[in-house]
Amino acid sequence: MNKLIPTQQTREGNLLVSGRDLHEFLEVGTRYDIWFNRMKKYGFVENIDFLLVVQKRSTNNPKNPFTDITDHHIKISMAKEIAMLQRNKKGKEARSYFLELERKWNSPEMVMKRAMDYLNDQVDKLQTSNLLLEQQVNExxxxxxxxxxxxxxxxxxxxxxxxxxxxxxxxxxxxxxxxxxxxxxxxxxxxxxxxxxxxxxxxxxxxxxxxxxxxxxxxxxxxxxxxxxxxxxxxxxxxxxxxxxxxx
Incomplete structure (x- = not known):
């Protein structure tokens, strides 16, 4: 399946998508902030189901060259539910996409890969810590x-x-x-x-x-x-x- 909506992985092992990317894919006519506030009323909780993200965007205004853009990084489980709530073709397509992502994400191979990545990261941190300690001792x-x-x-x-x-x-x-x-x-x-x-x-x-x-x-x-x-x-x-x- 093609990568319809970009995703990113957190250090904690969660798969996230941008709320604005999802909003754009679903071709929602309502402005993003109004639409997302409406979606939150279905019981989604900040810092559990999604994270608030504020990004700087350039403008064409010399007096204010940058402006703050509000986005949300949402978990796949939330994105899947939002897609179902749209009750249209784009929503179904997004839901199928997220289901396939979950299937691959939870496959034994991917679980093992994440475990190995985490282990390697911890080993690197331990080696760095040991090298730093060794240098401090030698100093x-x-x-x-x-x-x-x-x-x-x-x-x-x-x-x-x-x-x-x-x-x-x-x-x-x-x-x-x-x-x-x-x-x-x-x-x-x-x-x-x-x-x-x-x-x-x-x-x-x-x-x-x-x-x-x-x-x-x-x-x-x-x-x-x-x-x-x-x-x-x-x-x-x-x-x-x-x-x-x-x-x-």
Whole structure:
């Protein structure tokens, strides 16, 4: 049978036709909105038997280039009853058409096809969800790995040890921290600028070499190590452990 009236399938598995397409096919002389309101009086319920649809249509009026057109997407069962109510040749033709659509729609082959389509759609959604979850885990994993490593270590660290995390020399890291406004050099020792001194990032100790000679050493706490991590990450510097995670 030729496709007399276009149909569309919903995600819920319902087959719908446009009320305006049906109105046109039945060659109803009454204006569509008046005709459809009359049809509703036969007991059809919105959102159960039909859906209200408002569409934009272009006009020839420059001041109002678009206008709203009311349509209805109606279920085949409703369309079939409306066709019967017409009591004319076009109504009979439409009813036969809808009966044939229902027969094909409810055939075992079509039921199985819809079930497979639904299953494939759910599998696609699940795969997308899993891929998104995997990406989110991988995005968080490098940070968690480095944080875990830092938090497990309670000892003080020399700048050379932290620099090693990034695959750079102590000299380069000290210079970078200076350029980022963290520290400055006073004689042979790097000191923090005042705004960072009370944050608990470093501890300074004096190492006695002999009676006449001593050396001041500044070491970083684990809190300071995490401060450097966050600061350098903003500048695009990642520790080696995270680069390895991203590369894998």
């Amino acid at each position: 968080l994993k490098p940070k968690a790995t480095y944080y875990d490593m830092v938090l497990q270590n309670k000892s003080l660290l020399s700048v050379s040890k932290i620099a090693k995390d990034y695959g750079m020399s102590a000299m380069k890291l000290n210079k970078l921290l200076h350029e980022l406004g963290v520290q400055y050099k006073q004689g042979d020792i790097w000191l923090l600028y005042a705004k960072h001194q009370d944050k608990g990032y470093t501890q300074t100790h004096t190492h006695v070499i002999d009676a006449d000679k001593s050396k001041v050493q500044t070491k970083w706490t684990q809190k300071g190590r995490l401060f450097i991590y966050e600061l350098l990450k903003q500048q695009g510097f990642l520790p080696l452990i995270e680069r390895e995670e991203y590369a894998s």
